[in-house]
Amino acid sequence: MTISDSAITVQPGAAKSSNGAIEHSREVLKRSCVVIRFAGDSGDGMQLTGDRFSSAAAAFGNDLATMPNFPAEIRAPAGTLPGVSSFQLHFADHDILTAGDQPDVLVAMNPAALKANIADLPPGGILVANSDEFTKRNLTKVGYPANPLEDGSLCAYTVHSVAMETLARGALEHTELSKKDASRSKNMFALGLLCWMYHRPTEGTERYLREKFVRRPDLAEANILAFRAGWNYGETTETFAVTYEVSPAKLDAGTYRQITGNTALAYGIVAAGQRSGLPVFLGSYPITPASDILHELSKHKAFNVTTFQAEDEISGIGAAIGAAFGGAFGVTTTSGPGISLKSEAAGLAVALELPLLIIDVQRGGPSTGLPTKTEQSDLLQAMFGRNGECPLPIVAPRSPTDCFDAALDATRIAITYRTPVILLSDGSLANGSEPWKVPAVESLPPIEPGFATAPNAPDGSGEFWPYQRDDDTLARPWAVPGTAGLEHRIGGLEKADGRGSISYDPDNHDHMVRLRQAKVDGITVPGLEVDDPDGHAELLVLGWGSTFGAIGAGCRQVRAHGLAIAQAHLRHLNPLPANLADLLHNYRTVLVPEMNLGQLALLLRSRFLIDVKSYTKVSGLPFKAEELRNVFIDALKGDLL
């Protein structure tokens, strides 16, 4: 069914809305959840459009999850398949765990976007296409012999063919804006139309546009006009027979905001600085998708946060080590090949036993790999990727909002145990967003730097021994330059236990290797909690990192079939929770889904001598809930592997 656009002119005017509830003159259908995918050219502003719709959904009180998907090229040739950028969001009247397996609505701004995404739209789905871009030339560019909006090939879908560019330009006719600038506001037209279809409040977007273009009020007004034109197009034309309503979700009481993983990580670092009383020093080199952490932290200098854009990855971590030596909270952020470049310096930090937070936003590898896609394939590198016996703790957040807590947790470990800590985020967490119940500052754990202030030699000599350890934590003292009487030298050469001078003694080396391992093994981490509502599941699905949502959603679907399944998710990958061994033995089958070739599974098999089952996918995209549900059901039937 194709509903053609009948060249209607739309009068700009205020969208009708009050108190966030929008009055419609159309039939309203209730939906418990909706997945929308905005897709267009890299230059079409799809990320912004999706982000604005998410904010509107969040402000309305829906639970939501988002998944941007964009190419590594900033502007691939216009209208081509490699240049397609998309943003998927899932919003619901109940708590949800993923950005959705497949869209209910696809907004395609050009033929390339249609071609790249139509396969994901299930039959009966809604397609909103910008017909202006479906020219012969653009169709040829992506290999369409005929216009799919007209040749009946899309009859499985409800197709709304809308001349967005023409309509947006029409709405801006009486402004001073050039034709080119006016055409560029077509994404706001699309946003307005979708906001109308789904009863989203409009004030937030209008306010946002005024703030974004504060120096160009003409552009702000133009975008608002285009946005309203889209809204009014839905309202005044008869082409859209129904609209949809998704009620607010029942979330825990509190104040909420929407946040991406990278922003949450940056805020976690700011909070860790504030709760420890330490200045924060970030040494970082631009790399996708970690750069946004650098960008965000560079804005928060008032919180005593220094950001240093280094000449390379090595300098980023080196400077952070130097800052840590001086008593600051040193942080370095990277992705992909950047973590390889930092390996040597991470080893130095292990030898120096200084606090340091190393953030690796994992992306597709090897080498440059897939810079804008997601993967969990750096786990073994984080565990073992340094010369020598070189253990360090590893923490992995499970969701965009969990990045905040994970950053605080990793900082606590780094400072308490005087050790570098690797935090493994990934591309889907970094750019994905969801509502976040904003924590009360008082509820955040304080972190005690506990600088050394006095000589500590056990022989009563009055000397300072830099490698004399705390009995409980095995941490060495953190004595910062400027402290009289504690002058000492540290370095990458092996140290004599206690005294810290250079030592090539074989027994001392063996002792120190074991001490460093024991320190990491002895880090206190919370026991692993299992979600096993029936209490008699025989299958445990164990995951780590960003797969939490998809695994959880898959488990829900399995339980909806009346089957029992248990889920547990690791935040601490080194050391592993103390109760993990017992837990694994409680289940007949342990299944580990990972976006790598089975790296956690390898660790668990070797550590616990349990034949865990591994399910893996390394496509650069997150797991889908339905895909995992099928895997879980296979595992329950005993059909897996």
Next chain:
Amino acid sequence: MSATDLGLPLMGGLDAIPTTDQKQSAKDYTSDQEIRWCPGCGDYAVLAAVRGFLPELGLRRENVVFISGIGCSSRFPYYLNTYGMHSIHGRAPTIATGLAVTRPDLSVFVVTGDGDALSIGGNHLIHAIRRNVNLTILLFNNRIYGLTKGQYSPTSEVGKITKSTPRGSLDHPFNPLSLVLGAEASFVARAIDADRAQLTDVLRKATAHRGTSFVEIYQDCPIFNDGAFDVIRRGGDNAKQRIIPLRHGEPIRFGVNNEYGVVLGEGGFGLRIAPVAGVGEDAVLVHDTERPDPSIAFALSRLSDHDLTHTITGVFRCVRRPTYDDGARLQIREAKATESADLAALLRGRDTWTVDA
């Protein structure tokens, strides 16, 4: 992207570092570690000069930090009773940068060698210098890899026969001073390990300078490159024919009887050496370390022949330029003065909604 005037203050290299009235001696700066350099190594002379010169700065010893990389010279921090870090190969400038940016109350030295600074660490060296971080970098140049037992280095002469180049090395050497001048260095000097008075003088000026002070020290490796600098290290008339000492505000003259001078090259480009009697005293270039344009300093660096026919020593360049670390701290101070540091407000952001119980 627009540029903005940072309005940075100009200070001395040791400003903001706590001082002490207590009299200090070289012994106070001597650690209990046994020195493990080879007998006759030039590093001993540099260590003695540094231990001897640090007390005269009058700084609190706990506020002095030495950071080194890897190589023979990088053992330096162990032998000084200050804070110190013996880090990893080539990376000392990065570590020192992080420390200097966060701790304006420290005097931060980097000790490095020709392999450490110019080969594996070349990138970090030029960027630290470009940023003009408040550091004093001492590059011990012995034109050889000593710790790895005698391979040619990035300052070795072409054709050098070493363990790794039995038919002679092929790569053209760096002129370290030309390199750092090209990297916008604000303080550049050269000294010779054997001339303690001149080395001490250079160290004094280097620490007084705010920004990155780069000091190349010719240093003899008696094991793997013995006598590389003998023609200038041994003193006497031979050395006087070769060493061209720079003194700010004075004509650049040298020779057994000061009979040579440095004059502008033909056509105004570069510098050349000429007998003063031939060109006249007025033609001799008067040394000015504070020339904003680095061209003359660069031309002076080119007068130092790799074969040591001539070697210029002293301070080539000493100009005031905003430092990265002062700028970074100023931005923090300004942000603190003008923006609220309310963590709760940051976490809330601007678009929140409330879910009622």
